[in-house]
Amino acid sequence: MNRRHLLLAALAAPAAAQTPPPSGKTVAGLPAPLETLDLWPKGAPGGPKSMPTEIVTERSTDAQLTDRAVGGISRPRLVVFRPLRPNGAAMLITPGGGYKWVVVDREGYELGRWxxxxxxxxxxxxxxxxxxxxxxxxxxxxxxxxRAIRLIRHRAADYGVDPQRVGALGFSAGGHVCADLGARFATATYKPVDAADRLSPRPLLAAPIYPVVSMSLPVAHPGSRQLLIGGDTALEAAHSPHLNVPANAPPHFLVHAEDDNVVPVENSLLLRAALRARGIPVETHLFTHGGHGFGLNKAMGKPAAAWPDLFMAWAATMGLV
Known part of the structure; x- marks a missing residue:
């Protein structure tokens, strides 16, 4: 372990009893996360009779790359990437996975390190x-x-974070989680469990990246729609973020590729229109080429590779950094 890893391990010591990160292979040169934070102190509420079993699937055949996806999550948790010199800003990242699983590396750890x-x-x-x-x-x-936004704010002093400067960013189905949080942050979806739940879950800003938004066909992503609402048309409106934007929604940053053949670009356009109708600041970047699921590394060599820097420049104008 080098000096940086020793320092991070020391910082992570109080969280040693937490559920570890998803398992799988590691790659030399890519820092592995050393710290996690369980969301629910007494276990997640409303568990099924038969609890799911967490399974990690490695999808990369390249020994120098990891591309894991995890399903059956019964202990929801945050995996933390601490900067050596924190600037007080924090971001909650919700990776995609079509609500079938949660992507670990491509839309999670890559952005966490960045x-x-x-x-x-x-x-x-x-x-x-x-x-x-x-x-x-x-x-x-x-x-x-x-719960994650509230817990980050509650533990802000432990992480060198300004509790007012906590944003949210998500990809694909995780973009739906992000957009849903931006629209329905004030909706009571669970009973409070501790002091953290007295804090606001409204993020300072929200950045859904190639997000699932509409639950209505043909715009909806069929797989996400089926797993989220079971195809029940009566639930479509309640779980389509663009139909639930409040007057106090946070500013949004949207990214999508016009040639996305998995989640149509119309999802971002619907959300943009709804935000503008409410007078909510929204910055939108549409790229001609990029497809779906480009994250950071798969965008390299394409115009879409500009999106992370565009996001940081915009986030600075919103007071995040």
């Missing part, structure tokens, strides 16, 4: 999945996101 290198404390959320039978049903991931 943000930490720029002074932002990054919290990757491994949220519960609606198809696993939780009592909260389609609100279960939103419950975890609300």
């Amino acid at each position: 943000l930490a290198a720029r002074g932002v404390t990054a919290f990757i959320l491994f949220y519960r999945l609606p198809g696993d039978g939780w009592a909260a049903g389609p609100d279960v991931a939103l419950s975890d996101a609300q």
Whole structure:
């Protein structure tokens, strides 16, 4: 271990009893997370009779790359990437996975490392999945996101974070979690469990990246729609963030590729229109090429590779950094 890892290990010591990060192979040169934070002190509420079993699937065949996805999450938690010199900003990151699983590396750890290198404390959320039978049903991931923002604020002093400067960013189905949080942060989706739940779950800003937004076909992503609402048309409006934007929604930053053949670009356009109708600041970047799921590394060599720097420049104008 080098000096940086020793320092981070010392900082992470109070969290040693927490549930560890998802398992799997590691790659030399890519810092592995050393700290986690369980969301629920007495276990997640509303568990199914048969609790899901967490399973990590490695999808990369390259020994120098990891591309894991985790399903069956029963202990939702934050994986923390601390910067050596925190600037007081924090970001909650909700990776995608179509509500079937949660991506670990491509839309999680890659961005966590990138943000930490720029002074932002990054919290990757491994949220519960609606198809696993939780009592909260389609609100279960939103419950975890609300709790995560509150917990980050409650523990702000432990992480060198300004509790007012906590944003949210999510990809694909995790973009739906992010957009849902931006729209329904004030919706009571669980009973308070401790002092953290007295704090606001409204993020300072929200950045859904190629997000699932609409639950209505043909714009909806069919897989996410099926796992979230079971195809029940009566639930579509309640779980389509663009139909639930409040007057006090946070500013939004949207990114999408026009050639996305998994989640149509119309999802971001619907959310943009709804935000503008409410007078909510929204910055939108649409790229001709990029496809779906480009995250950071898969955007390299494409115009879409500009999105992280565009986000940081915009976030500075919003007071995050």
